[in-house]
Amino acid sequence: MSDKKAQLTIDGKADPIDLPVYSGSSGPDVVDVRSLVSQGVFTYDPGFVSTASCDSEITFIDGGAGVLLHRGYPIEQLAEKSDFLETCYLLLHGELPSPEVNDEFVNTIRYHTMVDEAIHQFFRGFPRTAHPMAMLCGVVGALSAFYHDDLDIDNPDHRLRAAYRVIAKMPTLAAMCYKHGVGQPFMYPQNEMGLAENFLHMMFGTPCEPPKVSPVLAKAMDTLFLLHADHEQNASTSTVRLAGSTGTNPYACIASGIAALWGPAHGGANEAVLEMLHEIGDESRIEEFIKRAKDKDDPFRLMGFGHRVYKNYDPRATVIRGICDEVLEELGAENDPLLRIAKKLEKIALEDEYFIERKLFPNVDFYSGIILKAIGIPTSMFTVIFATGRTPGWIAHWHEMLSDSYRIGRPRQLYKGYTKRDYPG
Ligand code: SDX
Numbered sequence: 001m002s003d004k005k006a007q008l009t010i011d012g013k014a015d016p017i018d019l020p021v022y023s024g025s026s027g028p029d030v031v032d033v034r035s036l037v038s039q040g041v042f043t044y045d046p047g048f049v050s051t052a053s054c055d056s057e058i059t060f061i062d063g064g065a066g067v068l069l070h071r072g073y074p075i076e077q078l079a080e081k082s083d084f085l086e087t088c089y090l091l092l093h094g095e096l097p098s099p100e101v102n103d104e105f106v107n108t109i110r111y112h113t114m115v116d117e118a119i120h121q122f123f124r125g126f127p128r129t130a131h132p133m134a135m136l137c138g139v140v141g142a143l144s145a146f147y148h149d150d151l152d153i154d155n156p157d158h159r160l161r162a163a164y165r166v167i168a169k170m171p172t173l174a175a176m177c178y179k180h181g182v183g184q185p186f187m188y189p190q191n192e193m194g195l196a197e198n199f200l201h202m203m204f205g206t207p208c209e210p211p212k213v214s215p216v217l218a219k220a221m222d223t224l225f226l227l228h229a230d231h232e233q234n235a236s237t238s239t240v241r242l243a244g245s246t247g248t249n250p251y252a253c254i255a256s257g258i259a260a261l262w263g264p265a266h267g268g269a270n271e272a273v274l275e276m277l278h279e280i281g282d283e284s285r286i287e288e289f290i291k292r293a294k295d296k297d298d299p300f301r302l303m304g305f306g307h308r309v310y311k312n313y314d315p316r317a318t319v320i321r322g323i324c325d326e327v328l329e330e331l332g333a334e335n336d337p338l339l340r341i342a343k344k345l346e347k348i349a350l351e352d353e354y355f356i357e358r359k360l361f362p363n364v365d366f367y368s369g370i371i372l373k374a375i376g377i378p379t380s381m382f383t384v385i386f387a388t389g390r391t392p393g394w395i396a397h398w399h400e401m402l403s404d405s406y407r408i409g410r411p412r413q414l415y416k417g418y419t420k421r422d423y424p425g
Contacts, residue, residue, distance in 0.1 A: 004022075005019060006020075019032055026062070052233075057400070058091055063312065071091065076315060076318075078090075083222055084196065084223075085102075085195055087226050109164055111191075112164055113189035115176075123177075132177035133384060135176075140251060144249040153249065153250070156403065160399070163250070170387070181378075185206070186202075196221035200217060216330040217327065225389035230396065233397075236267065241397055242409040254395065261390065269304055270382040270383060271380065271383055273366055277342060280341055286345050290345075303365070304367075305360045306360040316364040317367060320368050324367050327374050336370065339370050
C-alpha cells in the first residue's frame with residue numbers, strides 16, 4: 001500500500017477526502033480515486049488525458065523526453081539489434097528469449113501462419129473495392145469461430161496459444177485483404193521464410209513465378225512492424241483492454257482494436273499523411289497547408305504531426321526517417337517527390353511558432369507511409385500494416401490484464417440531460 005496521500009477538499013463537504021498516492025518504477029505518481037464514488041462524486045477526464053486506467057509492466061513512454069521502452073529496452077536499441085518476433089516474445093513474456101527459446105518461438109509462430117481454408121470464402125463476400133481495414137476487422141473477429149475449443153481465457157496456456165495464433169495469422173490475413181482487392185490468388189505462407197519476408201511474398205508474389213523478396217525491403221518491413229508493436233495505453237490498446245474486461249474472446253478483442261486503430265486521429269493517420277502529401281502536391285503549396293493547419297476554423301490538421309503523449313520527437317519517427325532513406329536508395333527513389341515534400345514540410349513546421357509552442361513534432365505515422373508507398377503497398381493498406389505490427393502489443397496487454405485481478409471497465413459521466421419528467425397525458 002501507499003504511504004503517500006493526496007487530500008481533496010470539496011466545497012459543501014465537511015471533511016477533506018484522503019486519497020492514496022502510488023508511485024511506479026518510472027513516470028508520474030497516480031492518485032487512487034476509487035473511493036470517491038462512495039463520497040458521491042466522480043472524477044472528470046474526457047479523453048483520459050490525466051487518467052491511468054491500469055497497472056502495466058509492458059511499455060513506458062516519457063513524452064517530454066521522447067523515450068519509449070519495451071520491458072525497459074529503448075525502442076532505438078530494439079530497432080537496431082532485435083527483430084519483430086523477438087520483440088513480440090519480449091512484450092508477451094517480459095524478457096528477451098535465449099537463442100534456443102527464440103528458435104522455438106519462431107517455429108511455433110511459423111506453424112500458425114496458415115488460416116483455415118473456410119476463411120478464403122469470407123473474403124469472396126467482400127466487394128473488391130472494400131477498404132482493407134473493413135475486411136481485416138471482419139475476418140479477425142470471425143477467427144473465434146474456428147478456435148472456440150481453445151478459449152478458456154482463464155487458462156494462461158490457452159491465452160498464449162491465442163496470442164501466438166493471432167500474431168502468426170495477421171500477416172497472412174493482411175496480405176489476403178490486399179490480394180482480394182487486386183483480384184489475385186491468395187498466396188500461402190512459405191515456412192522457410194521469415195515473417196516480414198513471408199508477408200511481402202504473400203503480398204506481391206503470384207503462383208506464376210518463384211518467390212522473390214528483397215532482403216533490404218524485408219528488413220525494412222520487419223523493423224516497421226517492430227516500431228509499431230506497442231505503445232502503452234493508446235486508444236486501440238485501451239479498446240482491447242476494455243473489450244477484454246468483459247471476458248470476451250481474444251479475437252473479438254483484437255477486432256475491436258483494429259476498429260479503433262482505423263480512425264485518422266490514430267492509426268489511420270499514416271494513410272492520411274500520404275493523402276495530405278498528394279494533396280499538397282508541390283513544395284510551393286506547403287505554406288498554404290501550414291496556414292490551414294493553424295486556422296481554428298479549418299478542420300484540417302497536419303497529419304503525422306502531434307501526439308497526445310510525445311511533446312518531443314516520437315523516437316519511432318526518428319528511426320523510420322532513417323529507414324526511409326535506406327529504402328528509397330535501395331529502390332533508386334531518393335528523389336521521391338513526396339519524400340521531398342515531407343522533408344520540406346517537416347523543416348517548415350518545426351521552425352513555425354505555432355508548432356513549437358504546441359510541441360507538435362512528427363509522429364510514427366509521418367514517414368512510415370512514404371516507405372510503404374515506396375515498397376509498393378497501396379495507401380489503403382497502410383493501417384492494415386499498422387494493425388499487423390500492433391497485434392503483439394494488443395494481445396500482450398490483454399494477456400497481462402487477464403493474468404492479474406481485473407474488473408469490467410465501466411466509466412461514469414457528467415450528466416447534463418433532462419432531470420426526471422413525466423410522460424405527457
Ligand atoms: C498515433 O496514443 C498513441 O500512442 C498513438 C500512437 C500509437 O502508437 O498508438 O502513437 C499512434 O495515433 C499517432 C498519432 C497519429 N495521428 C495524427 O498524426 C493525426 C494528427 N494529429 C492530431 O490529430 C493530434 O495531434 C493527436 C490526435 C495526435 C493528439 O491530439 P491531442 O493530444 O488531443 O492534441 P490536442 O487536440 O489537444 O492539440 C493540442 C493543440 C490544439 O491547438 P490549441 O487548441 O491548443 O490551439 O495542438 C493543435 C490542436 O489544434 N494540434 C494540431 C495538430 N495536432 C494538435 N494542429 C495542427 N496539426 C496537428 N496535427
